[in-house]
Amino acid sequence: MISPTQISEGRGSQNSASFRETPLQIIHIIGNFMRIWSVYSMYRFLSQTGASVVLFIFSCLIPSSVIFLALQKPWKGRPLTNAQVVPSIINGGITALYFILWGKGLKSCGPVRAILAEYSGAVLGVLSALLYGWKGHIWKKVGGLIAMLTSFYFLSLGWATATSSPFYILLKEYILDTENRTERVLGMKEMAIPIFAGILSALRRVIARRVSLKNQLKRRLHAITTASATCFLFPVAMWDMIIGTSSEGSRQLPFSTWAYLSTILFGIILIFYVDSIAEERLHMVFSSPRHLMVAGGCIIVMEIVYKMDFSLPGFLICSIILGFGIFEATSLDRNRKGSQTPDLSNEILGDQIQMHSLPT
Numbered sequence: 324m325i326s327p328t329q330i331s332e333g334r335g336s337q338n339s340a341s342f343r344e345t346p347l348q349i350i351h352i353i354g355n356f357m358r359i360w361s362v363y364s365m366y367r368f369l370s371q372t373g374a375s376v377v378l379f380i381f382s383c384l385i386p387s388s389v390i391f392l393a394l395q396k397p398w399k400g401r402p403l404t405n406a407q408v409v410p411s412i413i414n415g416g417i418t419a420l421y422f423i424l425w426g427k428g429l430k431s432c433g434p435v436r437a438i439l440a441e442y443s444g445a446v447l448g449v450l451s452a453l454l455y456g457w458k459g460h461i462w463k464k465v466g467g468l469i470a471m472l473t474s475f476y477f478l479s480l481g482w483a484t485a486t487s488s489p490f491y492i493l494l495k496e497y498i499l500d501t502e503n504r505t506e507r508v509l510g511m512k513e514m515a516i517p518i519f520a521g522i523l524s525a526l527r528r529v530i531a532r533r534v535s536l537k538n539q540l541k542r543r544l545h546a547i548t549t550a551s552a553t554c555f556l557f558p559v560a561m562w563d564m565i566i567g568t569s570s571e572g573s574r575q576l577p578f579s580t581w582a583y584l585s586t587i588l589f590g591i592i593l594i595f596y597v598d599s600i601a602e603e604r605l606h607m608v609f610s611s612p613r614h615l616m617v618a619g620g621c622i623i624v625m626e627i628v629y630k631m632d633f634s635l636p637g638f639l640i641c642s643i644i645l646g647f648g649i650f651e652a653t654s655l656d657r658n659r660k661g662s663q664t665p666d667l668s669n670e671i672l673g674d675q676i677q678m679h680s681l682p683t
Contacts, residue, residue: 347604352617354589354597359621361585362434363629368582369430376426381560383583384422384553387591391546403543407534411544414530415551421523422552423559428517432509434631435483435622435638439645440517443471444525445610448653467651474645479514482641488634525610545595610653612646 369376397403429437449464481487531548535541601607607614619642626633 344605347600351597351601351605351607352621354593355614355617356621356624357585357589358594358597359434359438359618359625361582361588361590362429362438363625364582364585365426365590366429366434366437367629368579369426372579374579375563376430377423377556377560377563379579379583379586380422380426381553381556383586383591384549384556387587388546388550388553390587390592391549395543395546397543397546400539400543403547407540407544408547410530410534411547412551414527414534415548415553416555417523417527417530418548418552419555419559421520421527422556424516424520424523428514428520431513432517435626435633436478436509436514437517438618438622439478439615439641440475440514441521441524442610442615442645442649443475443518443521444528445471445649445652446522447525447529447610463651463654467648467654470644470648471652472648474641474648475514475518476511477637477641477644479509479511481509482637483634484632484637485634486632488637490634490636528609541599549591610649612650615642615646615649 365379368374369379425437425441428440432440446468449468453461477483482489527548531541531545535544598609601614602609619638623635623638625631626638
Protein backbone atom coordinates (compact mmCIF):
# COMPACT_ATOMS: atom_id res chain seq x y z
CA MET A 324 0.00 0.00 0.00
CA ILE A 325 1.35 3.42 -0.92
CA SER A 326 1.95 5.71 2.03
CA PRO A 327 1.10 9.46 2.01
CA THR A 328 4.82 10.22 2.23
CA GLN A 329 5.49 8.36 -1.00
CA ILE A 330 2.59 10.17 -2.69
CA SER A 331 3.90 13.58 -1.60
CA GLU A 332 7.41 12.68 -2.77
CA GLY A 333 6.04 11.64 -6.18
CA ARG A 334 4.15 14.89 -6.52
CA GLY A 335 7.22 16.87 -5.52
CA SER A 336 9.37 15.14 -8.14
CA GLN A 337 6.73 15.80 -10.81
CA ASN A 338 6.57 19.48 -9.87
CA SER A 339 10.35 19.83 -9.97
CA ALA A 340 10.47 18.11 -13.37
CA SER A 341 7.81 20.48 -14.70
CA PHE A 342 9.76 23.44 -13.33
CA ARG A 343 12.93 22.25 -15.08
CA GLU A 344 11.05 21.85 -18.35
CA THR A 345 9.64 25.38 -18.33
CA PRO A 346 12.78 27.09 -19.76
CA LEU A 347 12.98 24.42 -22.45
CA GLN A 348 9.35 25.02 -23.38
CA ILE A 349 10.03 28.75 -23.65
CA ILE A 350 13.05 28.05 -25.88
CA HIS A 351 10.90 25.79 -28.04
CA ILE A 352 8.21 28.46 -28.46
CA ILE A 353 10.73 31.19 -29.28
CA GLY A 354 12.58 28.94 -31.73
CA ASN A 355 9.39 28.02 -33.58
CA PHE A 356 8.28 31.66 -33.63
CA MET A 357 11.58 32.70 -35.22
CA ARG A 358 11.33 29.88 -37.74
CA ILE A 359 7.78 30.83 -38.74
CA TRP A 360 8.88 34.46 -38.94
CA SER A 361 11.54 33.39 -41.43
CA VAL A 362 8.87 31.53 -43.43
CA TYR A 363 6.78 34.70 -43.73
CA SER A 364 9.78 36.79 -44.72
CA MET A 365 10.72 34.16 -47.31
CA TYR A 366 7.16 34.12 -48.68
CA ARG A 367 7.04 37.90 -48.97
CA PHE A 368 10.39 38.00 -50.73
CA LEU A 369 9.49 35.25 -53.21
CA SER A 370 6.06 36.67 -53.97
CA GLN A 371 7.23 40.27 -54.38
CA THR A 372 10.41 39.66 -56.38
CA GLY A 373 9.48 36.52 -58.30
CA ALA A 374 12.80 34.93 -57.33
CA SER A 375 13.44 31.28 -58.13
CA VAL A 376 12.53 28.98 -55.26
CA VAL A 377 15.32 26.53 -56.15
CA LEU A 378 18.00 29.21 -56.28
CA PHE A 379 16.83 30.73 -53.02
CA ILE A 380 16.83 27.39 -51.21
CA PHE A 381 20.20 26.45 -52.69
CA SER A 382 21.77 29.75 -51.67
CA CYS A 383 20.49 29.20 -48.12
CA LEU A 384 21.67 25.60 -47.91
CA ILE A 385 25.27 26.44 -48.87
CA PRO A 386 26.10 28.50 -45.75
CA SER A 387 23.85 26.29 -43.61
CA SER A 388 25.77 23.15 -44.56
CA VAL A 389 29.08 24.93 -43.93
CA ILE A 390 27.92 26.01 -40.47
CA PHE A 391 26.64 22.51 -39.61
CA LEU A 392 29.91 20.93 -40.74
CA ALA A 393 31.93 23.47 -38.76
CA LEU A 394 29.87 22.93 -35.60
CA GLN A 395 29.53 19.15 -35.68
CA LYS A 396 32.81 18.13 -37.41
CA PRO A 397 31.57 14.70 -38.56
CA TRP A 398 35.11 13.72 -39.58
CA LYS A 399 36.26 13.86 -35.94
CA GLY A 400 35.48 11.52 -33.08
CA ARG A 401 34.39 7.94 -33.54
CA PRO A 402 34.61 6.97 -37.25
CA LEU A 403 31.27 6.73 -39.00
CA THR A 404 30.45 3.47 -40.75
CA ASN A 405 29.14 3.09 -44.28
CA ALA A 406 25.85 1.88 -42.82
CA GLN A 407 25.49 5.34 -41.28
CA VAL A 408 26.98 7.58 -43.98
CA VAL A 409 25.28 6.06 -47.04
CA PRO A 410 21.69 6.37 -45.67
CA SER A 411 22.51 9.92 -44.55
CA ILE A 412 23.62 10.82 -48.08
CA ILE A 413 20.47 9.26 -49.53
CA ASN A 414 18.50 11.16 -46.93
CA GLY A 415 20.11 14.31 -48.32
CA GLY A 416 18.41 13.63 -51.66
CA ILE A 417 15.06 13.29 -49.90
CA THR A 418 15.78 16.51 -48.01
CA ALA A 419 16.59 18.36 -51.22
CA LEU A 420 13.34 17.20 -52.83
CA TYR A 421 11.45 18.22 -49.70
CA PHE A 422 12.90 21.73 -49.78
CA ILE A 423 12.02 22.17 -53.47
CA LEU A 424 8.43 20.99 -53.08
CA TRP A 425 7.87 22.87 -49.84
CA GLY A 426 9.30 26.10 -51.26
CA LYS A 427 7.09 25.85 -54.34
CA GLY A 428 4.11 25.07 -52.11
CA LEU A 429 4.89 28.09 -49.98
CA LYS A 430 5.05 30.37 -53.01
CA SER A 431 1.81 29.09 -54.53
CA CYS A 432 -0.30 28.30 -51.45
CA GLY A 433 0.87 30.83 -48.88
CA PRO A 434 2.49 30.40 -45.46
CA VAL A 435 -0.56 29.12 -43.55
CA ARG A 436 -1.24 26.24 -45.91
CA ALA A 437 2.46 25.43 -46.36
CA ILE A 438 3.17 25.31 -42.61
CA LEU A 439 0.09 23.26 -41.71
CA ALA A 440 0.73 20.87 -44.63
CA GLU A 441 4.06 19.94 -43.02
CA TYR A 442 2.05 17.98 -40.44
CA SER A 443 0.82 15.63 -43.16
CA GLY A 444 3.76 13.41 -42.22
CA ALA A 445 1.50 11.96 -39.53
CA VAL A 446 0.07 9.69 -42.24
CA LEU A 447 3.11 7.50 -41.59
CA GLY A 448 1.26 6.47 -38.44
CA VAL A 449 -1.47 5.00 -40.64
CA LEU A 450 1.17 3.25 -42.72
CA SER A 451 2.76 1.77 -39.59
CA ALA A 452 -0.61 0.31 -38.52
CA LEU A 453 -1.02 -1.33 -41.93
CA LEU A 454 2.55 -2.68 -42.00
CA TYR A 455 2.58 -4.10 -38.47
CA GLY A 456 -1.00 -5.32 -38.44
CA TRP A 457 -2.24 -3.33 -35.45
CA LYS A 458 -5.86 -4.25 -36.15
CA GLY A 459 -7.14 -2.48 -33.07
CA HIS A 460 -5.70 0.82 -34.31
CA ILE A 461 -6.41 0.74 -38.02
CA TRP A 462 -9.85 2.33 -37.85
CA LYS A 463 -8.63 5.01 -35.46
CA LYS A 464 -5.76 5.83 -37.75
CA VAL A 465 -7.97 5.81 -40.85
CA GLY A 466 -10.35 8.16 -39.07
CA GLY A 467 -7.42 10.41 -38.25
CA LEU A 468 -6.35 10.35 -41.88
CA ILE A 469 -9.86 11.37 -42.98
CA ALA A 470 -9.85 14.23 -40.47
CA MET A 471 -6.47 15.44 -41.76
CA LEU A 472 -7.67 15.33 -45.38
CA THR A 473 -10.81 17.21 -44.35
CA SER A 474 -8.69 19.93 -42.75
CA PHE A 475 -6.50 20.25 -45.85
CA TYR A 476 -9.62 20.39 -48.02
CA PHE A 477 -11.03 23.27 -45.96
CA LEU A 478 -7.66 25.00 -46.19
CA SER A 479 -7.68 24.59 -49.97
CA LEU A 480 -11.12 26.22 -50.06
CA GLY A 481 -9.70 29.22 -48.23
CA TRP A 482 -11.33 28.79 -44.85
CA ALA A 483 -8.26 30.32 -43.20
CA THR A 484 -8.57 33.45 -45.38
CA ALA A 485 -10.99 36.25 -44.63
CA THR A 486 -12.13 36.72 -48.23
CA SER A 487 -13.01 33.04 -48.76
CA SER A 488 -14.03 32.03 -45.24
CA PRO A 489 -17.61 30.96 -44.43
CA PHE A 490 -17.46 33.70 -41.80
CA TYR A 491 -16.98 36.34 -44.50
CA ILE A 492 -19.91 38.51 -43.35
CA LEU A 493 -18.67 38.60 -39.77
CA LEU A 494 -15.19 39.62 -40.92
CA LYS A 495 -16.18 42.18 -43.56
CA GLU A 496 -14.88 45.14 -41.58
CA TYR A 497 -11.56 43.42 -40.93
CA ILE A 498 -11.17 42.57 -44.62
CA LEU A 499 -11.29 46.23 -45.58
CA ASP A 500 -8.28 46.91 -43.38
CA THR A 501 -6.09 44.00 -44.50
CA GLU A 502 -3.06 44.76 -46.59
CA ASN A 503 -2.79 41.44 -48.49
CA ARG A 504 -5.95 40.08 -50.08
CA THR A 505 -4.21 38.13 -52.83
CA GLU A 506 -4.59 34.56 -51.53
CA ARG A 507 -6.92 32.65 -53.78
CA VAL A 508 -9.06 29.56 -53.45
CA LEU A 509 -7.02 26.49 -54.31
CA GLY A 510 -7.89 22.90 -55.10
CA MET A 511 -6.51 19.74 -53.58
CA LYS A 512 -4.28 19.46 -56.65
CA GLU A 513 -2.36 22.59 -55.58
CA MET A 514 -2.38 21.49 -51.94
CA ALA A 515 -0.88 18.14 -52.95
CA ILE A 516 2.56 19.75 -53.38
CA PRO A 517 3.05 20.94 -49.76
CA ILE A 518 1.26 17.82 -48.46
CA PHE A 519 3.71 15.54 -50.28
CA ALA A 520 6.55 17.74 -49.01
CA GLY A 521 5.30 17.17 -45.45
CA ILE A 522 5.32 13.41 -45.98
CA LEU A 523 8.89 13.61 -47.31
CA SER A 524 9.86 15.70 -44.28
CA ALA A 525 8.54 13.01 -41.92
CA LEU A 526 10.27 10.30 -43.95
CA ARG A 527 13.66 11.98 -43.71
CA ARG A 528 13.24 12.28 -39.94
CA VAL A 529 12.41 8.60 -39.67
CA ILE A 530 15.50 7.67 -41.70
CA ALA A 531 17.70 9.99 -39.63
CA ARG A 532 16.45 8.47 -36.38
CA ARG A 533 16.94 4.91 -37.56
CA VAL A 534 20.53 5.63 -38.61
CA SER A 535 21.58 7.55 -35.50
CA LEU A 536 20.73 6.10 -32.10
CA LYS A 537 22.61 8.70 -30.06
CA ASN A 538 21.97 12.43 -29.99
CA GLN A 539 25.54 13.47 -30.75
CA LEU A 540 25.72 10.99 -33.61
CA LYS A 541 22.42 12.35 -34.91
CA ARG A 542 23.84 15.87 -35.13
CA ARG A 543 26.99 14.69 -36.92
CA LEU A 544 24.96 12.75 -39.47
CA HIS A 545 22.60 15.70 -39.93
CA ALA A 546 25.56 17.80 -41.02
CA ILE A 547 26.31 15.16 -43.67
CA THR A 548 22.66 15.11 -44.73
CA THR A 549 22.54 18.89 -45.14
CA ALA A 550 25.76 18.90 -47.17
CA SER A 551 24.39 16.06 -49.30
CA ALA A 552 21.14 17.97 -49.90
CA THR A 553 23.19 20.96 -51.07
CA CYS A 554 25.08 18.76 -53.53
CA PHE A 555 21.85 17.24 -54.85
CA LEU A 556 20.39 20.72 -55.34
CA PHE A 557 23.45 22.04 -57.17
CA PRO A 558 22.65 20.68 -60.68
CA VAL A 559 18.99 21.66 -60.30
CA ALA A 560 19.93 25.20 -59.30
CA MET A 561 22.44 25.48 -62.15
CA TRP A 562 19.85 24.26 -64.65
CA ASP A 563 17.33 26.72 -63.26
CA MET A 564 19.86 29.50 -63.70
CA ILE A 565 20.84 28.42 -67.22
CA ILE A 566 17.32 28.24 -68.61
CA GLY A 567 16.78 31.75 -67.30
CA THR A 568 13.72 31.26 -65.13
CA SER A 569 13.25 34.26 -62.89
CA SER A 570 16.55 35.76 -64.03
CA GLU A 571 15.69 39.12 -62.50
CA GLY A 572 14.89 37.53 -59.17
CA SER A 573 18.12 35.52 -59.21
CA ARG A 574 20.16 38.70 -59.58
CA GLN A 575 18.44 40.18 -56.55
CA LEU A 576 18.81 36.99 -54.53
CA PRO A 577 22.22 37.64 -52.91
CA PHE A 578 20.98 41.00 -51.60
CA SER A 579 17.83 39.75 -49.86
CA THR A 580 19.19 40.42 -46.40
CA TRP A 581 16.46 39.54 -43.89
CA ALA A 582 14.75 36.80 -45.90
CA TYR A 583 18.12 35.23 -46.68
CA LEU A 584 19.64 35.45 -43.18
CA SER A 585 16.46 34.51 -41.30
CA THR A 586 15.99 31.40 -43.43
CA ILE A 587 19.58 30.31 -42.80
CA LEU A 588 19.77 31.09 -39.10
CA PHE A 589 16.22 30.38 -37.95
CA GLY A 590 14.58 28.31 -40.68
CA ILE A 591 17.35 25.73 -41.08
CA ILE A 592 19.96 25.87 -38.30
CA LEU A 593 18.23 27.06 -35.11
CA ILE A 594 15.04 25.05 -35.61
CA PHE A 595 17.02 21.82 -35.90
CA TYR A 596 18.60 22.27 -32.47
CA VAL A 597 15.40 23.63 -30.90
CA ASP A 598 13.27 20.74 -32.12
CA SER A 599 15.99 18.26 -31.16
CA ILE A 600 15.94 19.60 -27.60
CA ALA A 601 12.14 19.45 -27.56
CA GLU A 602 12.24 15.84 -28.73
CA GLU A 603 14.98 14.71 -26.36
CA ARG A 604 13.97 16.60 -23.22
CA LEU A 605 10.28 17.43 -23.65
CA HIS A 606 9.30 14.32 -25.66
CA MET A 607 7.55 16.60 -28.15
CA VAL A 608 7.88 15.39 -31.72
CA PHE A 609 7.15 17.45 -34.81
CA SER A 610 3.94 15.77 -35.99
CA SER A 611 2.08 16.08 -32.72
CA PRO A 612 -0.89 18.15 -31.49
CA ARG A 613 1.36 19.94 -28.97
CA HIS A 614 3.75 21.05 -31.68
CA LEU A 615 0.81 22.09 -33.87
CA MET A 616 -0.56 24.19 -31.00
CA VAL A 617 2.73 26.09 -30.71
CA ALA A 618 2.93 26.61 -34.47
CA GLY A 619 -0.70 27.71 -34.60
CA GLY A 620 -0.16 30.42 -32.01
CA CYS A 621 2.89 31.70 -33.90
CA ILE A 622 0.94 31.71 -37.17
CA ILE A 623 -1.84 33.81 -35.65
CA VAL A 624 0.66 36.40 -34.45
CA MET A 625 2.46 36.59 -37.79
CA GLU A 626 -0.77 36.78 -39.80
CA ILE A 627 -1.86 39.78 -37.73
CA VAL A 628 1.55 41.46 -37.84
CA TYR A 629 1.90 41.02 -41.62
CA LYS A 630 -1.78 42.01 -42.13
CA MET A 631 -2.47 38.95 -44.22
CA ASP A 632 -5.82 37.80 -45.59
CA PHE A 633 -6.66 35.84 -42.44
CA SER A 634 -9.75 34.36 -40.83
CA LEU A 635 -9.20 33.42 -37.20
CA PRO A 636 -12.38 31.30 -36.81
CA GLY A 637 -11.69 29.41 -40.04
CA PHE A 638 -8.05 28.86 -39.09
CA LEU A 639 -9.00 27.56 -35.64
CA ILE A 640 -11.52 25.13 -37.14
CA CYS A 641 -8.95 23.78 -39.62
CA SER A 642 -6.28 23.53 -36.90
CA ILE A 643 -8.57 21.72 -34.46
CA ILE A 644 -9.62 19.19 -37.11
CA LEU A 645 -5.98 18.72 -38.13
CA GLY A 646 -4.88 18.30 -34.51
CA PHE A 647 -7.59 15.70 -33.92
CA GLY A 648 -6.54 13.87 -37.07
CA ILE A 649 -2.88 13.87 -36.00
CA PHE A 650 -3.81 12.60 -32.54
CA GLU A 651 -5.83 9.71 -33.96
CA ALA A 652 -3.37 8.90 -36.75
CA THR A 653 -0.51 8.61 -34.25
CA SER A 654 -2.46 7.03 -31.39
CA LEU A 655 -1.21 4.08 -29.35
CA ASP A 656 -3.02 1.41 -27.44
CA ARG A 657 -3.65 3.15 -24.13
CA ASN A 658 -3.27 -0.06 -22.14
CA ARG A 659 0.01 -0.95 -23.80
CA LYS A 660 1.25 2.62 -23.33
CA GLY A 661 0.54 2.44 -19.63
CA SER A 662 2.18 -0.94 -19.13
CA GLN A 663 5.28 -0.55 -21.29
CA THR A 664 8.04 2.00 -21.58
CA PRO A 665 8.48 3.14 -25.17
CA ASP A 666 11.80 2.23 -26.75
CA LEU A 667 12.65 5.26 -28.83
CA SER A 668 15.48 3.66 -30.75
CA ASN A 669 13.71 0.51 -31.88
CA GLU A 670 10.52 1.89 -33.47
CA ILE A 671 10.62 2.13 -37.26
CA LEU A 672 7.79 4.39 -38.25
CA GLY A 673 6.97 5.27 -34.64
CA ASP A 674 3.93 6.72 -32.95
CA GLN A 675 3.04 9.86 -31.06
CA ILE A 676 4.96 9.06 -27.89
CA GLN A 677 7.59 6.98 -29.68
CA MET A 678 8.87 9.85 -31.81
CA HIS A 679 7.70 9.16 -35.31
CA SER A 680 9.57 12.12 -36.79
CA LEU A 681 12.79 14.00 -36.41
CA PRO A 682 12.58 17.79 -36.67
CA THR A 683 15.06 19.38 -39.04
